[in-house]
Amino acid sequence: xxxxxxxxxxxxxxxxxxxxxxxxxxxxxxxxxxxxxxxxxxxxxxxxxxxxxxxxxxxxxxxxxxxxxxxxxxxxxxxxxxxxxxxxxxxxxxxxxxxx
Amino acid sequence: xxxxxxxxxxxxxxxxxxxxxxxxxxxxxxxxxxxxxxxxxxxxxxxxxxxxxxxxxxxxxxxxxxxxxxxxxxxxxxxxxxxxxxxxxxxxxxxxxxxxxxxxxxxxxxxxxxxxxxxxxxxxxxxxxxxxxxxxxxxxxxxxxxxxxxxxxxxxxxxxxxxxxxxxxxxxxxxxxxxxxxxxxxxxxxxxxxxxxxxxxxxxxxxxxxxxxxxxxxxxxxxxxxxxxxxxxxxxxxxxxxxxxxxxxxxxxxxxxxxxxxxxxxxxxxxxxxxxxxxxxxxxxxxxxxxxxxxxxxxxxxxxxxxxx
Numbered sequence: 001x002x003x004x005x006x007x008x009x010x011x012x013x014x015x016x017x018x019x020x021x022x023x024x025x026x027x028x029x030x031x032x033x034x035x036x037x038x039x040x041x042x043x044x045x046x047x048x049x050x051x052x053x054x055x056x057x058x059x060x061x062x063x064x065x066x067x068x069x070x071x072x073x074x075x076x077x078x079x080x081x082x083x084x085x086x087x088x089x090x091x092x093x094x095x096x097x098x099x100x
Numbered sequence: 101x102x103x104x105x106x107x108x109x110x111x112x113x114x115x116x117x118x119x120x121x122x123x124x125x126x127x128x129x130x131x132x133x134x135x136x137x138x139x140x141x142x143x144x145x146x147x148x149x150x151x152x153x154x155x156x157x158x159x160x161x162x163x164x165x166x167x168x169x170x171x172x173x174x175x176x177x178x179x180x181x182x183x184x185x186x187x188x189x190x191x192x193x194x195x196x197x198x199x200x201x202x203x204x205x206x207x208x209x210x211x212x213x214x215x216x217x218x219x220x221x222x223x224x225x226x227x228x229x230x231x232x233x234x235x236x237x238x239x240x241x242x243x244x245x246x247x248x249x250x251x252x253x254x255x256x257x258x259x260x261x262x263x264x265x266x267x268x269x270x271x272x273x274x275x276x277x278x279x280x281x282x283x284x285x286x287x288x289x290x291x292x293x294x295x296x297x298x299x300x301x302x303x304x305x306x307x308x309x310x311x312x313x314x315x316x317x318x319x320x321x322x323x324x325x326x327x328x329x330x331x332x333x334x335x336x337x338x339x340x341x342x343x344x345x346x347x348x349x350x351x352x353x354x355x356x357x358x359x360x361x362x363x364x365x366x367x368x369x370x371x372x373x374x375x376x377x378x379x380x381x382x383x384x385x386x387x388x389x390x391x392x393x394x395x396x397x398x399x400x401x402x403x404x405x406x407x408x409x
Contacts, residue, residue: 002106006147007208009110013117015201020121022193028126028171032133035164036117039140043147044204050147052217057234058148062218065238067152069250072314075159076257079398082171083261086401089178 007047013040027085031078038074042067106146113139130168137161150310151235154302158318166325167399173277230377232308239312240380244369248358251351251387254394258347262338265402271339274400278331288330295323303388307377313384317391324396335396338403343393350390354383 017037021030045063052060116139119132137160144153222234222242229237239247265272299319302311327333336343357379361370371379 005106008205011201011204012114015197016117016121019193019197023190033121046147046149051215054217054219055223057219060217060219061222061234062238064149064152065235068155069246071155071159072250073253076253080257080260083264087264089175
């Protein structure tokens with residue numbers, strides 16, 4: 001029951017993040033939105049792990065371990081994106097992606 | 101009762117996500133994102149993923165939040181030209197996002213019954229790894245290749261961050277913003293000894309209980325950054341030899357043990373059963389150091405020319 005609830009929540013988070021990624025013009029907002037989108041994808045995967053609960057375990061440990069790896073890689077991508085953005089702002093004096 | 105809690109958590113998370121994406125003020129959006137990360141950490145507990153909950157609290161809310169606030173502080177000075185997306189694009193984006201969300205929701209409600217699971221296989225093969233926590237066993241034994249590659253991704257990302265530095269800054273130190281506030285100095289003197297013990301314990305205990313090298317390494321990184329912020333410690337020059345050594349020690353030992361697996365157990369990253377646990381500890385010890393140092397430097401950002409530090 002609660003797994004279904006969080007599954008729907010994950011689906012909604014993906015939608016919210018995707019909307020922000022497209023609509024928000026500021027690169028830092030895009031990075032935030034991308035992380036919301038990623039949180040939704042991770043939550044969906046976590047719900048699949050939860051559905052695999054068996055024996056004495058509350059969830060399937062294999063997808064849970066993959067989630068940890070995923071979170072780390074997602075942080076690495078965010079840190080790299082922030083570094084690129086700060087360099088762009090330092091170089092051009094502006095924080096935007098189009099070149100008008 | 102518990103359904104009420106789940107409903108409340110889900111509603112709060114969606115509200116905070118909406119605020120992060122739509123809120124007018126950038127700083128409020130980042131604050132909402134950090135709160136969202138912490139709530140997501142609680143949700144991981146609710147879906148039975150304690151190890152993921154620790155990672156989320158450390159990385160999702162904590163380190164990412166610090167990184168974004170630092171970025172916001174540096175961007176405040178630059179002109180923030182916010183040209184809104186046109187109404188047509190906004191409607192199209194809303195429809196597309198809604199479509200994706202509805203599709204995913206439909207998938208969630210029509211998942212196969214019974215759900216596929218690897219729990220029986222995991223529990224049957226847990227004893228040979230010498231570990232009691234099947235998530236740690238997955239990370240360190242069954243899917244050790246993923247974990248090795250994840251550490252290499254951290255190094256690659258750090259190289260990427262360093263390489264956006266201007267030529268004049270190459271080899272110098274990252275910029276450290278120092279705040280010599282009395283309370284902060286006290287915290288930076290008091291907390292790190294405790295934090296270092298907690299960080300190392302988090303790794304050690306992950307053999308049988310929730311925890312892990314990454315979660316522990318994050319705590320060490322946070323302690324170092326706290327001391328830097330208070331002016332009690334320096335960030336190293338990125339050309340420094342001991343720094344390079346600390347960064348590659350973890351992946352190098354991991355790779356060496358992995359290659360030794362060819363001789364000792366017949367496969368890359370295979371451990372002989374009798375010494376599986378000692379080998380895993382041997383991999384994790386330098387790994388905590390490498391993870392802590394690379395995370396702290398990823399948050400610190402690229403080196404800056406000498407005069408600007």
